[in-house]
Amino acid sequence: YLKAHFILPPHLLDLLPAKNGEEPTIQFLLEMVDILTTYVKKTFDRSTKVLDFHHPHQLLEGMEGFNLELSDQPESLEQILVDCRDTLKYGVRTGHPRFFNQLSSGLDIIGLAGEWLTSTANTNMFTYEIAPVFVLMEQLTLKKMREMIGWPNGEGDGIFSPGGAISNMYSVMIARYKYYPEVKTKGMSAAPRLVLFTSEHVLIPADLEAKIIDAKQKGYVPLFVNATAGSTVYGAFDPINEIADICEKYNLWLHVDGAWGGGLLMSRKHRHKLNGVERANSVTWNPHKMMGVPLQCSAILVREKGILAGCNSMCAGYLFQPDKQYDVNYDTGDKAIQCGRHVDIFKFWLMWKAKGTIGFEQHIDRCLDLSQYLYNKIKNREGYQMPQHTNVCFWYIPPSLRDMPDGEERREKLHRVAPKIKAMMMESGTTMVGYQPQGKNVNFFRMVVSNLAATQSDIDFLIDEIERLGRDL
Amino acid sequence: YLKAHFILPPHLLDLLPAKNGEEPTIQFLLEMVDILTTYVKKTFDRSTKVLDFHHPHQLLEGMEGFNLELSDQPESLEQILVDCRDTLKYGVRTGHPRFFNQLSSGLDIIGLAGEWLTSTANTNMFTYEIAPVFVLMEQLTLKKMREMIGWPNGEGDGIFSPGGAISNMYSVMIARYKYYPEVKTKGMSAAPRLVLFTSEHVLIPADLEAKIIDAKQKGYVPLFVNATAGSTVYGAFDPINEIADICEKYNLWLHVDGAWGGGLLMSRKHRHKLNGVERANSVTWNPHKMMGVPLQCSAILVREKGILAGCNSMCAGYLFQPDKQYDVNYDTGDKAIQCGRHVDIFKFWLMWKAKGTIGFEQHIDRCLDLSQYLYNKIKNREGYQMPQHTNVCFWYIPPSLRDMPDGEERREKLHRVAPKIKAMMMESGTTMVGYQPQGKNVNFFRMVVSNLAATQSDIDFLIDEIERLGRDL
Numbered sequence: 001y002l003k004a005h006f007i008l009p010p011h012l013l014d015l016l017p018a019k020n021g022e023e024p025t026i027q028f029l030l031e032m033v034d035i036l037t038t039y040v041k042k043t044f045d046r047s048t049k050v051l052d053f054h055h056p057h058q059l060l061e062g063m064e065g066f067n068l069e070l071s072d073q074p075e076s077l078e079q080i081l082v083d084c085r086d087t088l089k090y091g092v093r094t095g096h097p098r099f100f101n102q103l104s105s106g107l108d109i110i111g112l113a114g115e116w117l118t119s120t121a122n123t124n125m126f127t128y129e130i131a132p133v134f135v136l137m138e139q140l141t142l143k144k145m146r147e148m149i150g151w152p153n154g155e156g157d158g159i160f161s162p163g164g165a166i167s168n169m170y171s172v173m174i175a176r177y178k179y180y181p182e183v184k185t186k187g188m189s190a191a192p193r194l195v196l197f198t199s200e201h202v203l204i205p206a207d208l209e210a211k212i213i214d215a216k217q218k219g220y221v222p223l224f225v226n227a228t229a230g231s232t233v234y235g236a237f238d239p240i241n242e243i244a245d246i247c248e249k250y251n252l253w254l255h256v257d258g259a260w261g262g263g264l265l266m267s268r269k270h271r272h273k274l275n276g277v278e279r280a281n282s283v284t285w286n287p288h289k290m291m292g293v294p295l296q297c298s299a300i301l302v303r304e305k306g307i308l309a310g311c312n313s314m315c316a317g318y319l320f321q322p323d324k325q326y327d328v329n330y331d332t333g334d335k336a337i338q339c340g341r342h343v344d345i346f347k348f349w350l351m352w353k354a355k356g357t358i359g360f361e362q363h364i365d366r367c368l369d370l371s372q373y374l375y376n377k378i379k380n381r382e383g384y385q386m387p388q389h390t391n392v393c394f395w396y397i398p399p400s401l402r403d404m405p406d407g408e409e410r411r412e413k414l415h416r417v418a419p420k421i422k423a424m425m426m427e428s429g430t431t432m433v434g435y436q437p438q439g440k441n442v443n444f445f446r447m448v449v450s451n452l453a454a455t456q457s458d459i460d461f462l463i464d465e466i467e468r469l470g471r472d473l
Numbered sequence: 474y475l476k477a478h479f480i481l482p483p484h485l486l487d488l489l490p491a492k493n494g495e496e497p498t499i500q501f502l503l504e505m506v507d508i509l510t511t512y513v514k515k516t517f518d519r520s521t522k523v524l525d526f527h528h529p530h531q532l533l534e535g536m537e538g539f540n541l542e543l544s545d546q547p548e549s550l551e552q553i554l555v556d557c558r559d560t561l562k563y564g565v566r567t568g569h570p571r572f573f574n575q576l577s578s579g580l581d582i583i584g585l586a587g588e589w590l591t592s593t594a595n596t597n598m599f600t601y602e603i604a605p606v607f608v609l610m611e612q613l614t615l616k617k618m619r620e621m622i623g624w625p626n627g628e629g630d631g632i633f634s635p636g637g638a639i640s641n642m643y644s645v646m647i648a649r650y651k652y653y654p655e656v657k658t659k660g661m662s663a664a665p666r667l668v669l670f671t672s673e674h675v676l677i678p679a680d681l682e683a684k685i686i687d688a689k690q691k692g693y694v695p696l697f698v699n700a701t702a703g704s705t706v707y708g709a710f711d712p713i714n715e716i717a718d719i720c721e722k723y724n725l726w727l728h729v730d731g732a733w734g735g736g737l738l739m740s741r742k743h744r745h746k747l748n749g750v751e752r753a754n755s756v757t758w759n760p761h762k763m764m765g766v767p768l769q770c771s772a773i774l775v776r777e778k779g780i781l782a783g784c785n786s787m788c789a790g791y792l793f794q795p796d797k798q799y800d801v802n803y804d805t806g807d808k809a810i811q812c813g814r815h816v817d818i819f820k821f822w823l824m825w826k827a828k829g830t831i832g833f834e835q836h837i838d839r840c841l842d843l844s845q846y847l848y849n850k851i852k853n854r855e856g857y858q859m860p861q862h863t864n865v866c867f868w869y870i871p872p873s874l875r876d877m878p879d880g881e882e883r884r885e886k887l888h889r890v891a892p893k894i895k896a897m898m899m900e901s902g903t904t905m906v907g908y909q910p911q912g913k914n915v916n917f918f919r920m921v922v923s924n925l926a927a928t929q930s931d932i933d934f935l936i937d938e939i940e941r942l943g944r945d946l
Contacts, residue, residue: 025582026510032586033506036593053920056601059609068609069823070617074829080583084590087819094596104813109498111555113505115592117557120509122569122580122767128529128901130565130574136532136541144543149657162635162769163811188661228724258669273544288813294595296635296815322908323889323916325896330529335613338636342769342815350542353556354545385732399703416796419820423798426602436794443796 030083039088043107044453049429050099051092059090059427066090078276096451097429098461105231105462108293110354114347115294125160126333127340128326134220135330141352145285146301150278157308158301159335159345164259166286167300168226170337172196174302175253176283177311195217198226198257200439201234205242212250222255229274230261230290233446235391237261240276240452248279256280259298261288266339266357267364273433281471287348290367290450291360297344299465309335329363367449374447376461383467393446396466398473416440418472424469478880501803504554511726516568516580517926522902523572524565533564539563570926571904576705576733577787579765579924587820588767597632598814599806601799608803611818614825619774620757621738623751630781631774631943632808633817637732640757640773641699643810645669647755647775648697648726650784657784666692671730673912674707678715685723697726702747704736704913705762706919708864713749721752729753732771734900737765739830740837752832760821763840764833770817782808836925847932849929856940865920869894869939888915890946897942904935 042048046398054063062068066086093099114286124132125138134250138160149374161167176338179190195215203225212222225247227238240256246418247254256277262285264270265277283301287293287465292345294428302308313334333339352360374392378384385403386394398417404410418435434446515521527536535541539559548556558847566572568580596604609631620627634640649656653664668688670681674697684697698720701712713729720727729750735758737743738750750756754776759772783798786807795801806812825833847865850856858873859867871890879885891908899905907919918939 027515028795029510029513029582029586032589033503036589037502039593040502041499041860054605055799056605056609057800059605061550068606068613070614070825070830071831074832075826077827080823080827082829083823084586086672087590087606088594090606091594092596096595102597104595104597107593111500112556112592112595113502113553116502116505116509116589117560118594118769119588120565120580121561122577122578122585123565123589124575124768130567130905132527132529133530133541133560134565136529140541140542162639162815163813165811165813168636187666193660195660222697286813287567295597295813321892321916323892325892325899326528327530335644337529338638340636340638340768342635345634350553350556352543353548354553356545357545359547367899375826402715417796418795419798434604436723443794 003123020393027159050096053426077307098123101432103289111294113395114350118346137349156303159396170300171255171282194223196224203238229258237273254280256283259286275427293348370449395444421470479767523569526899570931571585574761574905584767584820587823590820601803610822629776644728644755644771665694667696668693674713675709702731710746716750727753728754739833840922868917891916894943
């Protein structure tokens, strides 16, 4: 492969940005590619650390000459390349097989290539005019996702948004528009006091119904129920069919937040966890989470055709001209709450092409198999306790606490165990896993596998590392 | 430079995504780089078309075997590379020196390299834990931007968001929180009927004041004034100081939407158009527009420290743990309305390093000089009319309409001229420029220069091309 060995003299800076694609600017890009491919190879090398931790003040003081400050004068291209190496050096390798810290992890090479192409094309999703291919890819991919949800013929609508929170916001706006369209022109005073329902961990249908009745009795108007398909911490799935029954009974909008769990729709083995999703009015599904697509890639999918544009269109003639030579129904700008919109579709489309639906299914099945492997491994192992859920959440109990009776003192001590182990883990840079408290549960580890590069040996490594670091706490 | 000449056998697909950085996966990436660098070079070559236009149905039917449909089975890597070539072939070259169609254009090589690194790092801005370097870069860059706005010592707060519309939405939410913090916990019913003011083209201070008084008399509560610094069509600048006087008098939040015009703050020659911006409570500024940073890159900047997190924090302990080993004030997640947040800072930071502030100043000055060149060129030229503004907006009047008296018939005919010329332009693929109607003005061209690759010869070319295509209309 490429071994770059040229050094660019600083005066070549005059050529940047490339005006005519001059050779030195291409050489600069290739030098950068050399840095990046070296980084990619090391990321998958288990002898490489996941991170080289430093505190903010250390980085701000300028580690080994790495100067983050901006100045009036330009830097040489050589220095720019050094800056890039340093940026990677002091960062976190989220694609490392032992990085388990977030719902988004892994470094899919096809997805990465897709991102490189996307940034080279540097266009905007808002019209077919300037993004003809990407707009069609988005349309076809969204249809395919709606088919997997189970809506007849994949009909409906949808759009890619910058993330799950914004996709969920779309669903609330659409629901509000469906029941109170005049809010769009008259503001919130055109609607009564609306109530939305969602759960901290899992929706209990009988309790949901009681709360709906209660809200009505108080004079509020129940509007919207969010059923979570894969909660952030436990990976819990709400019982969608039972919730759909209630939504139908009370005429409420049903949204399924499958930001994390939506990927299970790709798996014949696991999709039953989302049974009933075809009864939802809208679904959030983030391919950038369990499906390993590079961040950002989130879709909001809507069952009713036309309502997305109905809700968001401003008919801004200065942005979207109706008198173009092509069918302007392909322009997506009037569906979006944004004007400029980043191209998030291509990497996902390209990964789908390269893996096939069957490849995504294998990806999902394998990630869940590894979670199961971890679960089985620690289930009966001394020093672990687990609440029961899809994501593997667990406490590591150091020997010093194992015989201590349950009570406030033990809880306080246990609460400090995961942060201490995590801090040591980051200092040693060997692996990363998230922790958090939840309700009355003190800090526990949450283990998620979305990185196809991880194997059973990496799970074994994590357990060994937790025990090594936590043994003497 | 790299000449890739290897062909990967389909069975290597099993290796994807790279699990251990195997050589073939790196080879695949380098094949992709070869495609992309070829594309970059052609983009700056004026003998290359800006686009090769096809209608949606043509692309959907599969141009020369380019199949957009997704399927169950994987494609070979060879086919993936073909797909990538086709994606670029049927797209639009937004970096071409003769692409003038959008506020965002150009292909800055440093910015591009920055995007490639960003996607290779594939992390998330929401904590220092997983994005230590990027989080600090964002903090330092935002401070620098606040200094340029003129806030004392660059104090205040801010965040990068997925685009100008979302940055503006932040400003509205923060203003509402400032005056009615209980909206955060009690909903909109905790606030009176709020009124926001913005203009279609330009805010007339006396008229603004009259409308504020009128709103108050009707029992509404004026809350927020948006002053536009660089409107989308005309590039018009509101008189910020006069508007700030009114906002101070009536205790209203002043937001400056500098999505397009914010870049002028970099130019000693042109920043006077934003005089008074330091009196704003919040500012939107999109480096992905006039400053040529690849999409997406938009900042919302706020003068009051702490209010951004105050407005948006949910104190979600399951996302942002307070008991980490580092100073968690560096975590940005609780300031954002998103959870996962794409790294938009690095390309901008890297361009700033490479150009220096002085380089951005040159960029801005040069783009405005080219606009001025166009303006001078057509000012007294037969067959053109212009409304007077910063963006150069103009009608091309074909000879057949030049002697026609003003009136409905001429207006209708003139209205159809720009779309016809634009359609022919796209068919021939030689250049692209936007058009739109505005108020009582029929369709006119809007010329914006944000692409550093453009020269006076490209402006000349555009004029020649408009006259060639429009001569016989």
